[in-house]
Amino acid sequence: MEQFISRIKAHIDHVKRVGEHCSTEETTKQALILPLLDILGFSPYDPTKVLAEYAADFPGVKASERVDYALYSNGKPVMFIEAKPYAANLTNHAPQLSRYFNCTPDVTMAAITNGREWRFFTDLHNTNIMDEKPFLTVDFTKNQPEELTQLMEFMHDNFHPEKLRGFAEENQYIQQFKDVIKSSIKDVDIDFVRYVAQRASIPRQLNTKFLETIQPYVKQALEQSISDMVVKGLSSPTVVTAQPVVPENVEATPAIQIEPEPDFVVDPHNPKIVTTKDELNLLRIIKEILPEENLIGKDTESYYSVLYQGKNNRWLVRYDVNRKRHTIQFNIDMDGMRREEVQRAGLTVLNSGLVYLDRPEDILRAVGIIKDALEFCKDDDNFKRQQG
Numbered sequence: 001m002e003q004f005i006s007r008i009k010a011h012i013d014h015v016k017r018v019g020e021h022c023s024t025e026e027t028t029k030q031a032l033i034l035p036l037l038d039i040l041g042f043s044p045y046d047p048t049k050v051l052a053e054y055a056a057d058f059p060g061v062k063a064s065e066r067v068d069y070a071l072y073s074n075g076k077p078v079m080f081i082e083a084k085p086y087a088a089n090l091t092n093h094a095p096q097l098s099r100y101f102n103c104t105p106d107v108t109m110a111a112i113t114n115g116r117e118w119r120f121f122t123d124l125h126n127t128n129i130m131d132e133k134p135f136l137t138v139d140f141t142k143n144q145p146e147e148l149t150q151l152m153e154f155m156h157d158n159f160h161p162e163k164l165r166g167f168a169e170e171n172q173y174i175q176q177f178k179d180v181i182k183s184s185i186k187d188v189d190i191d192f193v194r195y196v197a198q199r200a201s202i203p204r205q206l207n208t209k210f211l212e213t214i215q216p217y218v219k220q221a222l223e224q225s226i227s228d229m230v231v232k233g234l235s236s237p238t239v240v241t242a243q244p245v246v247p248e249n250v251e252a253t254p255a256i257q258i259e260p261e262p263d264f265v266v267d268p269h270n271p272k273i274v275t276t277k278d279e280l281n282l283l284r285i286i287k288e289i290l291p292e293e294n295l296i297g298k299d300t301e302s303y304y305s306v307l308y309q310g311k312n313n314r315w316l317v318r319y320d321v322n323r324k325r326h327t328i329q330f331n332i333d334m335d336g337m338r339r340e341e342v343q344r345a346g347l348t349v350l351n352s353g354l355v356y357l358d359r360p361e362d363i364l365r366a367v368g369i370i371k372d373a374l375e376f377c378k379d380d381d382n383f384k385r386q387q388g
Helices: 001-022 024-040 090-101 147-154 162-185 190-199 208-235 277-289 334-344 360-378 380-387
Strands: 049-052 069-074 078-084 109-113 117-121 136-137 264-267 270-276 295-299 302-306 313-318 327-330
Touching: 001 069, 001 090, 001 147, 001 270, 024 069, 024 078, 049 078, 049 162, 049 360, 078 090, 109 208, 136 147, 147 162, 147 334, 147 360, 162 334, 190 208, 270 295, 277 302, 277 313, 277 360, 302 360, 313 360, 327 360
Parallel strands: 078 109
Antiparallel strands: 049 069, 069 078, 109 117, 117 136, 264 270, 295 302, 302 313, 313 327
16 A cells, blocks of 8 residues: 555656646646556556547447547456546536446446546446536645545456445545535534534524524634634544444445355354354455455454464454454554555544454455555565564
């Protein structure tokens, strides 16, 4: 992951340095777009991964019109990219991209870019109909740190359409919630004042006249509360994160379909060791993430481990379902970069490095860290140092 972030930061510097010199679409492609695809694992020199000037039987599309790039995974196109010159405004070009998208059911992702700004689309509202608004916008000239790790979701070796749809849905909800919260903070309308007054149990009739009277007080209290939270956050060493708010009637579709498993399995040699359905599902999902690896699950009275090649000292994760909230421990240090990745994914990491994992499927939010844990297990030097 560190290597990926390093390459992305270098690309940002490159875009800022040469972007203004990309006056044509072709120059933009060669200097800005193809280098990013290469960072994402879609080599522009491999036609099984990147196909330029993609053409298909698109109803209503002229024969001369082609998609600039089609990205391939497992032999099928999975994402279309429409390229524009560096100085182009992307807003007016999305309809052209949507025509290609809507006529290709296998493609669930699309992007339009001028090399500086990337807008990513999917079909959350109507299947096979590209949404009008992007679920993610990345502008390399602004270098927003939280957007760097989001790009890992589009890595070739990590490209799972269903998981990306879940990622897109989360982004959409979070953005909508942020818009409402920002609007409430800025305007402090009567509905918000009523909500605060009700929660504060104000012993008055909450009619419009009274709410208008206390409206400036609520606004002042809100500003002071935000200020207090910022000061506390800057002075406290504790990492504080929040779970993403998801409507109760919305359930994210898991990227991997889990076959029915028994609710638990009791170890015939030790009845105190009970392997739960969640533990079995965790192993199944990690095997799906790392299909080529020899991974074995091992349960104990304290925690459930996923072992590399069945070796007790080469464990990727330890999953503890005995706590009030399930936690997972990785075999690698949860440094600042990894903590940022976990928090961006909507998971909570504790000071000890443990991560709350309320559902086994949530491990799909930390695919990059799982792969880091695997690389740690494969490096013999890590274990020679432990023995020395």
